[in-house]
Amino acid sequence: xxxxTHLEAVVNxxxxxxxxxxxxxxxxxxxxxxxxxxxxxxVSGTWxxxxxxxxxxKNAAESLKTGTVTEVSVNSDKVLTVMRLLTPEYxxxxxxxxxxxxxxxxxxxRVTAPQVKAEL
Numbered sequence: 131x132x133x134x135t136h137l138e139a140v141v142n143x144x145x146x147x148x149x150x151x152x153x154x155x156x157x158x159x160x161x162x163x164x165x166x167x168x169x170x171x172x173v174s175g176t177w178x179x180x181x182x183x184x185x186x187x188k189n190a191a192e193s194l195k196t197g198t199v200t201e202v203s204v205n206s207d208k209v210l211t212v213m214r215l216l217t218p219e220y221x222x223x224x225x226x227x228x229x230x231x232x233x234x235x236x237x238x239x240r241v242t243a244p245q246v247k248a249e250l
Contacts, residue, residue, distance in 0.1 A: 136246050137163035140222075143238050146230020148209070149173045151223050152216070152246060157181045160220065168225070171209065177223050180204060184213055184221060201236070214239045216247045 137150040141163055148168035152160040157178035164173060184202055191199045204211045210226040212235050222243055224235050 133161035133246060133249065134163055136242055137161060140224060140238050140242055141165060144224070144226065144231055144235045146227040147235060148225045148227060148230075150225070151177060152220060153177055153181055153223055154220055155181050155185050155218075171225065173225055176211070176225075180211065180213060180223065181221075184215075188215075201239075203232075203236075205232075210235070212236055212239055214243050216243055217250060220250055222246060
């Protein structure tokens, strides 16, 4: 499984990207690539909490019969976070600086997701 190659490619393709990870809904990271400039950012702790949030959103969408959740973003003053579901158990997550290229981040995750999913 060459997750690291995909994660590093995502981060390197998106201006302002800080880190990318394949996460399980249990909050455990399968693999993560993080730039050195993002060391002050607690991505693993943040993404554990976001995994819980994503689980709740999936359940709400299911109970409301609105369809399957495919992507969620959480945007704060300092960090933009995009999460794209891969399977019922795993998702991709990307953290960007607040001035990062959010649109390109979404696009790169969308085109990378099938490649990562094929390796799960």
